[in-house]
Amino acid sequence: MKISDIQSLDQFTCVQSEYADAEVSSGYTSDLLSDVMAHADEGSVLITIQAHKNTVAVSSLAGVVAIIICNNRPIADDVLEAAASEGIAIFQTAENQFQTSSLIAQHLAGCPAA
Amino acid sequence: MNLNRIADMLEAELVHGPAGWEQINIETVFASDLMSDVLMSERDEMLLITSLSTEQSIRSAGIVGSEAVIIANKKTVTEGMIELAKDQDVALLCTKFPKYESCIRIGRLMGA
Amino acid sequence: MGEEQKTPLQSSLRVQELIYGLKISEVMTKKVFAVSRNCTMRDVQQIMKNNGITGVPVVDSKRVVGFVSMNDLMNALEQGDMGDGVTSHMSGEVQTLAEEMPLSFAISAFNKFSFRSFPVVNKKNELAGILTFRNINLALIRELSRQLREMENQHSAVPETESMDLVKVYQLHRYDFENGGKASSEIKKFLKARGFHAKLVRRVAVASYELEINLVAHSIGGMLSFDINADRVKISSHDRGPGIADVEQALTEGYSTANEWIRSQGFGAGMGLPNVKRVSDEFAIQSAVGMGTMIRAVINLKPEKQNED
Numbered sequence: 036m037k038i039s040d041i042q043s044l045d046q047f048t049c050v051q052s053e054y055a056d057a058e059v060s061s062g063y064t065s066d067l068l069s070d071v072m073a074h075a076d077e078g079s080v081l082i083t084i085q086a087h088k089n090t091v092a093v094s095s096l097a098g099v100v101a102i103i104i105c106n107n108r109p110i111a112d113d114v115l116e117a118a119a120s121e122g123i124a125i126f127q128t129a130e131n132q133f134q135t136s137s138l139i140a141q142h143l144a145g146c147p148a149a
Numbered sequence: 150m151n152l153n154r155i156a157d158m159l160e161a162e163l164v165h166g167p168a169g170w171e172q173i174n175i176e177t178v179f180a181s182d183l184m185s186d187v188l189m190s191e192r193d194e195m196l197l198i199t200s201l202s203t204e205q206s207i208r209s210a211g212i213v214g215s216e217a218v219i220i221a222n223k224k225t226v227t228e229g230m231i232e233l234a235k236d237q238d239v240a241l242l243c244t245k246f247p248k249y250e251s252c253i254r255i256g257r258l259m260g261a
Numbered sequence: 262m263g264e265e266q267k268t269p270l271q272s273s274l275r276v277q278e279l280i281y282g283l284k285i286s287e288v289m290t291k292k293v294f295a296v297s298r299n300c301t302m303r304d305v306q307q308i309m310k311n312n313g314i315t316g317v318p319v320v321d322s323k324r325v326v327g328f329v330s331m332n333d334l335m336n337a338l339e340q341g342d343m344g345d346g347v348t349s350h351m352s353g354e355v356q357t358l359a360e361e362m363p364l365s366f367a368i369s370a371f372n373k374f375s376f377r378s379f380p381v382v383n384k385k386n387e388l389a390g391i392l393t394f395r396n397i398n399l400a401l402i403r404e405l406s407r408q409l410r411e412m413e414n415q416h417s418a419v420p421e422t423e424s425m426d427l428v429k430v431y432q433l434h435r436y437d438f439e440n441g442g443k444a445s446s447e448i449k450k451f452l453k454a455r456g457f458h459a460k461l462v463r464r465v466a467v468a469s470y471e472l473e474i475n476l477v478a479h480s481i482g483g484m485l486s487f488d489i490n491a492d493r494v495k496i497s498s499h500d501r502g503p504g505i506a507d508v509e510q511a512l513t514e515g516y517s518t519a520n521e522w523i524r525s526q527g528f529g530a531g532m533g534l535p536n537v538k539r540v541s542d543e544f545a546i547q548s549a550v551g552m553g554t555m556i557r558a559v560i561n562l563k564p565e566k567q568n569e570d
Binding site: 186 | 442532
Binding site: 066067068069084085086087089108109110111 | 517
């Protein structure tokens with residue numbers, strides 16, 4: 036699955052699209068930036084509600100390629116700007132972290148279930 | 150979905166279980182590390198999955214009526230958390246899996 | 262339940278409750294001696310002498326434009342400038358207090374600035390009174406003796422165990438996340454035991470919990486008080502500072518001033534105060550930078566008064 040594949044899914048709205056399309060390796064669900072820093076894989080998509088500038092900074096350090104903000108949490112402009120300059124895609128979704136994790140996992144496994 | 154099936158799926162360790170915890174029926178799951186997010190929920194969230202291993206996770210779960218909390222990422226559970234789980238009558242479990250993996254595993258169980 | 266320890270603690274809480282509960286307008290001296298811009302320092306000296314006061318505000322069409330303190334007067338006296346107009350000796354930058362602020366804000370102001378008295382202004386920014394430490398002391402003594410009399414009168418009454426009424430005050434300290442939430446747990450149990458609907462109990466618990474965390478994470482310390490009767494739960498949060506610069510912003514979802522450490526504790530995503538507002542039937546907030554923040558949330562317990570959810 037590539038980043039652009041997330042963009043094509045109904046549940047997700049791309050709010051920051053300045054990114055180089057890359058393969059998504061895995062998912063990581065967390066709102067604790069120290070955890071993201073320590074455990075998120077290179078090339079992973081971060082599933083979180085932590086719509087903060089530091090989330091972008093940590094994602095960039097950890098090699099996260101896309102961030103999905105759940106529960107339709109508002110995203111401030113400075114967050115989007117930071118992500119654009121780091122080339123990290125940002126998506127917004129009404130789904131919660133539990134549902135989003137399952138959804139992403141299904142698509143990563145190549146079997147988009149209902 | 151009984152809690153013990155979820156516990157098996159996550160290879161979880163039981164830290165505190167009120168009598169009959171195995172049979173607690175879980176229909177809704179909420180995964181978050183930000184407690185205001187949990188408190189903002191309008192549903193009765195029966196199971197909380199979090200990697201925030203503090204007393205606040207147990208308190209927040211208690212407030213929204215969760216019957217069980219699973220601490221992800223193999224984090225250490227403190228004595229205070231166990232006391233609070235007893236006080237709030239909440240089952241407390243611990244898994245080595247990260248939150249993402251835990252969600253997927255439970256999602257598979259529930260979806261199947 | 263530790264009853265023997267309660268007395269000294271409760272009485273110090275009572276004083277705190279008072280300084281949060283009283284408004285400046287209830288404590289200040291309303292009869293103010295003020296001078297206009299064209300008065301002289303000698304006029305001020307006469308006013309101070311005749312009325313035994315140590316500071317006189319200078320007003321221009323009811324607005325405070327300056328303040329002449331005892332020090333300013335001494336300086337003029339030393340320099341032999343007593344015939345000068347007040348404008349050449351007054352302090353032009355006057356720190357005023359608003360009359361609807363809680364007394365706690367005034368105490369913070371006394372601690373922060375070295376002034377002995379503060380002019381108090383009303384909503385139209387007109388001079389409404391003056392506040393000195395003496396006012397505060399007298400008000401506290403008056404209120405405490407009144408409460409003491411009330412307590413003596415109530416002493417004979419047998420408390421009802423199933424009573425719906427509860428007044429309780431909790432102290433919260435900066436960054437003490439371990440104790441943030443204790444008050445909510447107790448109040449939740451209290452309401453649950455009285456058979457209230459789970460949804461209602463949850464709303465009260467959410468409001469009080471967010472306020473507790475707000476005090477722990479963002480204030481230098483404060484208190485959370487509950488006033489419960491059969492009709493409603495009134496939760497008041499008071500802190501000693503630092504105060505919120507932009508209240509509207511603080512009520513915007515996602516806005517937060519939290520640092521990384523607070524975030525690592527699972528808070529500070531800018532949902533706290535909006536969340537309190539969401540679950541409350543009435544919500545009011547008042548804040549002044551350097552003085553503190555006061556939040557009041559009311560949740561109605563009677564079904565006909567509840568908001569639809």
